[in-house]
Amino acid sequence: MSQRQMLIGMQLGNGYGSQVTAWRAPGVAPRNYSDFDAQVRYAQAAERGKLQFLFLPDTPALSSDLTHEAPQMTLDPLLTLAAVARGTERIGLVSTASTTFMEPYNIARQFKALDVMSHGRAGWNPATTSDPNAAANFGGTIAERPVRYQRAHETIQIVQALWGSWQRDAWITDTATGRYADTSKINPINMQGEYVASRGPLPIPPSEQGQPVIFSAGGGDYGLTIAGRYANGVIGSTFSIDDARAQRDAAREAARAAGRDPDEIKFFAGIMPAIAPTVREAVERRKQLGVHTFPARVPYLGQMLGIRLTPDQIDDPLTPEQLAAARPSPFDPRAPRALEIAREGWTIREILGHGAIDYHPTPVGPASATADHMTEWFESGAVDGFWFSPDIYEDGIDTFVDEVIPVLQERGLFHTDYEGTTLRDHLGAPAQYGLDARTTAATAS
């Protein structure tokens, strides 16, 4: 049976969950931020669900107020994935690393080492990093987009060239003759960009998938040049099927423009489900998490709805006057859904408990609501799969794996086991080793 099936990745981060107050949820160890055992356990749970990959966002900076919220990132994404690599067998391991604040040689080395360590499961999300807090940690400021993206292109190409600089068949290790390697097949790359350069070679042999897979999670035209040329996976933040389809089409078109087969890119839409037996219980789960953080978000919710809202009204629904005056802001794609929820009569706290201003769509209620959301988006052809952000890792992953995944599997929409062993296998990504000539011709400098 060759029905097209969706792919699913999972966000991994601070040890608690994608809700910034998940650290204080019942059953969560409040110091999981520094507990690598917990990270491994969460990865194993995702692997039990046969998810294709883990994806770790990253910014080299503290960018949140820690009074009530946990940091959003892992202590260090590469060390986290090294621990996870040792504790899992199949699931893909994708991490973000900044092209602006890391050197290509160091990126190339650590990601290829992770790829070898995990037997071909590594992926890299090159981020241009627009956070000024990150720049300050490196003694600088954030440069304009053209500069950051030029450096990103150079960095990615140098990294890929370094990955290929130890040719596939260079490693001889013939104990009889004493020949360790064919040094004619381990060569400098001698790449000199405007912002970064490297001579190489990088002395790391190929992994089971050759070299790590490139992801992209940017946005806008600049981001698309990255996605189109290099990525096999693109993660989008999108709040409607039509927008998802538009983002997917744009990524595929960018691939085509770069001379690639658009099917080489898989497009993933984020989702942040709130799962509980009933909608009211799911909202309650989120309300508990939001005790300290929701009040400060009320004014922004008002802005989204085009009306003035203040925290003292947080436990009331919108008044009939407010509902009549409300107009979804054209600047926030989440606004129409927020208004829909408001019209159902929920209090402001409950509207926020619906995930109305979270980063990704939040199906609310029983597992079937999430499965239905995923089914509808996937069957409409708007996405190749999803990037699942558990609200609380401790129980959220198990719930997803035990309640959502089986529904998708019954519907024939998700595989029941890994077909291969590498991340490339999981994504159906083509073999690649070193630079891809198709995508670099345009930028040779």
Next chain:
Amino acid sequence: MSQRQMLIGMQLGNGYGSQVTAWRAPGVAPRNYSDFDAQVRYAQAAERGKLQFLFLPDTPALSSDLTHEAPQMTLDPLLTLAAVARGTERIGLVSTASTTFMEPYNIARQFKALDVMSHGRAGWNPATTSDPNAAANFGGTIAERPVRYQRAHETIQIVQALWGSWQRDAWITDTATGRYADTSKINPINMQGEYVASRGPLPIPPSEQGQPVIFSAGGGDYGLTIAGRYANGVIGSTFSIDDARAQRDAAREAARAAGRDPDEIKFFAGIMPAIAPTVREAVERRKQLGVHTFPARVPYLGQMLGIRLTPDQIDDPLTPEQLAAARPSPFDPRAPRALEIAREGWTIREILGHGAIDYHPTPVGPASATADHMTEWFESGAVDGFWFSPDIYEDGIDTFVDEVIPVLQERGLFHTDYEGTTLRDHLGAPAQYGLDARTTAATAS
């Protein structure tokens, strides 16, 4: 009983051993270079011997000819130690990282993450990196010493300040009140050097030992300024008891000059034993390894001895004329020992098989020869301990642990179990969190 006891660290590297042809030794898997399981196994063997720490040299470059020799480094030292951290309980985990080719924020983050992951077992050897191959990998050339060492001082101080930027008691995680952290105790460091800068904070809580321990393995006056100010462990390459004592005294004097108690620095002399039941068998072990590499070293051995030697004489001893003409070179501290061996009548190949031009002294023969060497150096007060480089990891570690360690333990010269759980415990290094005011006053810029 409070007899002073020696400390022992072990070199970990490419998966084969410190002899560059160890990859083809009998019993060694020739592709261990890419096998993290093997690294973990070797670390566990060292831990079984209660060794205080592992120490990984590193240069971000390929600097050897791979025709017959393996690369000398791990694929990546931090990922290797992450794997080892997950597979061991007690042994310290020290890695080299370049102050010239890495940014302080990235170093601070990865080493503190490793320290947390390993429950307080991490250490950092800041290397100024003098290899032009490394510079080329970052698009540059090697700067003069004053520049590299100025950057090293700035980098180490910024790294330590970042380590302390999340204060010891900043982490509240009170689920009742919802207070995650006391943000008045997580602050920017705002350090601006001539070459590097960082604002911080680094959002990583303290490990069980607070922060990683600093090592030093440089040489010369510049290296001593690093050792004196920051290091709790100094690794030296030294070929006589008198020289070891001089190096140890110099490090202690540098500590004193920096306002520290000299006992805060432990001095380790390298050793590369060749262990077998008899001297002849130990030499044979090394001769086998040198089949492809010894011929090219003959001329240099000649230089050391002040006479002309050519590879065609490799299987002959020195002639009486050569022996009469030989004068140990004053530029190579290994020369006197090489001449001693030559005078015993060994062939040139066998002289090399004695480790005559290896990086560290090579006790040759039964385990007792190594134990006696260590006992003599230690009891003469020239060293606080040793850095053991196994010639072949696969059997060399077990031999050392099973045959040398028990002799030292019987003599009361080595502990029989770990006294504590952290690297600071193992070294008797004082508590430190953040910058040490004593050592930075001199360099505030």
